[in-house]
Amino acid sequence: MTTVMKVSGLSKHFGGVRAVQDVSFELGENQLLALIGPNGAGKTTCFNMLTGQLKSDSGSILMLGKEMTGLKPRQIWRLGVARTFQITETFASMTVSENVQMALMSHEREMFGFWARAKDRYVPDALELLMQVDMADQARRPCAELAYGDLKRLELAVALAHSPRILLMDEPTAGMAPGERKSLMALVAGLVGKGGVSVLFTEHDMDIVFGHAEKVMVLDQGELVAAGTPAEVRANPLVQEIYLGQPARIDQSGDEGAADA
């Protein structure tokens, strides 16, 4: 399998806290790779370094054969890497369609146009992208009125606008209803299946992770502690311990602690 992204020795400290510590992994072409871990494990920090929003202390990030460390988010995007946000980031004062049109105009390097009516640019293309995420019927609504799940889908449409080769999704289904989650991830899996885009995503919803990811990596306290197929990760006792806490130690210290059945 060709590698589209190769991360080696990525580290980040905040003050005295080691947020991410020596993380290395690869994303293969047309792969759906999940990065999981409990709250505070460093997933978002890791993510923000990949998208250029945060500078790493050390380590390197190669994407599509180019060194990405030190590049700005917009430069990384130009090279064919799109992202979605954990808490949606959209343009609240624009319509749904306009949000997508922005990405299309930017891709065509039209942002410094002073004359054209932005509203009329790439409307059919935007509609097509919105159709992909099943949002076409809401194209003309103000973005600020959307339900959270719809915002998440809009983010995906925006991310797909410049036909990215790598898609980074930070908790793509957080805040969505269960039914919506499945259809969104099915959609993403479909895109990967069609070829052309490789996806790295973080996620809390284990049904999503284990239902869709080809490979799962587990981050805990800033370090990668496990990686493998969903089945392997699921069978890993360390991972279970990280997720459900460590029953043994808590109960030992308790004088009235409930027994762990």
Next chain:
Amino acid sequence: MSDAPFYFAQFLTGLASASSLFLVASGLSLIFGVTRIVNFAHGSFYMLGAFTAYSLVNALPSGIFGFWSSVFLSALLVGLIGAMFEFVVLRRIYRAPELFQLVATFALVLIIQDAALWIWGAEDLLGPRAPGLDGAIEIFGERIPEYDLALIVAGPAVLLAVWLFLHRSRWGTLIRAATEDREMAGALGVNQSLLFTAVFFLGSFLAGLGGALQVPREAASLLMDLNVIAEAFVVVVIGGMGSIVGAFLAAVLVAELNAFGILVLPKITIVLAFIVMAVVLIVRPWGLLGKPQAGQHGAGEPEQPLRPLAGLPLVAALIVVAALVLAPAIAGDFMLVLLTDFLVAALFAASLHFIMGPGGMISFGHAVFFGLGAYGAALLVKFAGAGMIVALAVAPLCAAAAGVVVGWFCVRLSGVYLAMLTLAVAQIVWSIAFQWQDVTGGDDGIVGVWPAQWAASKAAYYYVALVLCLGGIWLLHRFTHAPFGYGLRAGRDSSLRAESIGINVHAHQWMAFVIAGGLAGVAGSVFVFSKGSIFPDELAIPRSVDGLIMVLLGGIKMLFGPIAGAAAFTFLEDIVTRLSYWRAIFGGLILLIVLAAPDGVAGGFARLTTRWRGKALQAKP
């Protein structure tokens, strides 16, 4: 070698000036740290301290005790006034958008201006020398006033006292905690309202003290307020918001720059301070000892998506334009002058709105661009013998060039730093215009800048203004609807998202400053030919605030808000300025608007209608 004592003396003079500056700046910084309010009126508190001390020193028995108790009592009085202002006005608008708070504090500036004029008159008042400290001490052969030496000690002494208060008392600890995280402090039982009032008292007390201490050195005058506030902003920006030690270091730095700069460039020392500020902000965008700030507060509901002008609004706009075109047929000369003023104000406000609305950046010094356009045109006529057309074409480019410089800095800063920087720039350019007599004519301004022969009649020039100003507004409207304007709004809505789809947010914001600057310059150059003259006032802080008030009146979320705001403002001003003490009246009006509609005039209107509807519903069985 022989110059060394002189330089040393100069150094000491600088230190003495630094003390007062530090007192003002530290108060400003404290208040901002806790309440997140940029207190425009802080310079006014300083001025009040000086005037009050002057009166008290003369009223109380002379002598050491009398002098120092007057200084202390003045500071106390000013502190109480500050606390009262917080209690009566600001407390009601903490949740309102930043702009409302700024404008409210500016209203206080206007009121205090007129109050001081009414109580103390327009004359500068020099207080007596401080008893016991009225001599001079010879150091290295240079005579240094004893009072200067006392001030040199006073600055660090106050720094120490404030530092001890902040670090060793419960209140100080609470203030520092609230500076870091107000909400958490509240959840731990800290009564924010009380703390805010206390901080306002302390900050105003320090400003009053700074002013009172200045009385034996410098005459109390009505210009003190805005002069010192600009310098204090520079100090606070250099030192870092919320840092008292930073404010001290920066005050020393700025005061020494003034002390030595005066030897090199006597007239424009403040330019030096500006250069230092620029350098500091490039290296450390949050000042020497400042900390990066958390996001801004109170953005409110997002605005509606833009709609192209069509339907009823288009008809209304066309009617207004038609009325303006036909106006000379019925309006007299006086009305035409007023309408010209309105057109100038409308373009000025629209250009400011372009930065603030779609751009989401607060500019406090928009008059700079207006003034540069006006002065540019006047200077072209005066020195280059340019005709009206050439002047009107070239002068806006000067303003746009200023937009390039100011914008370059501004897009690197956020929120309050940006506001302060724009204000400082405005004040600096004002002081250049004010002091560079040979070129700008100083206070006498430049006169005799009249339109070309063919445009000499009021009606003809009205059409020149109509074409240029409406043209400018139309351009802004067009840009707003173009991809550029959308990119600008994208950066405002979510710079994270904008950057992650390849939009260069900084470049957009920078360009917005250039465009807005250029068009404000058009307004300025149209203005100068309509009046035939230009004075430094057109560059000063109040002119910038006029723009803010117009934008505020019209509602920042409305595309045509600034035009409505400019209309309301122009006609209101025309009526109010005929009255004596119009500043105070105007300030009172602004406070009234701000208090009556803290969520914006448009918001207040909406609230009224819903309340009315609610009542109507209740009335029905």
Next chain:
Amino acid sequence: MLEARGLETFYGGAQILNGVSVHAGRGEVVALLGRNGAGKTTTMKSIMGLVVPRKGSVRFSGQDITGWPPFRINRLGLGYVPEDRRIFKDLTVLENLEVGRQPSAGDGPVWTPERLFELFPNLRDRQDNLGSQLSGGEQQMLTIARTLMGNPSAILLDEPSEGIAPVIVAQLAETVRELKREGLAILLSEQSLHFARAVSDRADIIEKGQIRYSGSFAELDEQPEILRKYLAV
């Protein structure tokens, strides 16, 4: 002691809480379980007055505290330990405690820094260190200690075990039990089922802003489908 009824809370247009009711009595630890984004933190903030619910009411200590400002709620004896800890980083450990200090409002235990250092021995050696110099676990202890300085009779503990090393988690569990023995009412939000089970008397499970289950852990164990549906892996 503490009772919230029918809370409906919005952020902008998005409804986060859909009629949440929770209650906790004296000396009772109630676990509010749910995944990320289920509404745990918003429930806590709505009770504390940090966000104002559009509907519903909160009663505490016999008073209706709906719509009160947070500082008054705190002074009535309700402490809040936020999920993100929100230590004052520029203040020392002792100063952080000082900010939390309030006279005792009711019948809760009375705390001093000295007593708190007995409960959290790690903090004793760090008392003059700045908040920013503490490790994650120490910050978590400090944020609890700081809240206890207000001598509360009830506390809201938002995800205390999050991102904390296992040894410290065990210590925290002991602390929660100790506070329970002191008679505090505790509403504890958790993702970690084991931690919650080890310290709590009963569980409320929240999902998408609604309470989906309310009852004992024993009953919960008999309904694994609930666990899987709303919490599990």
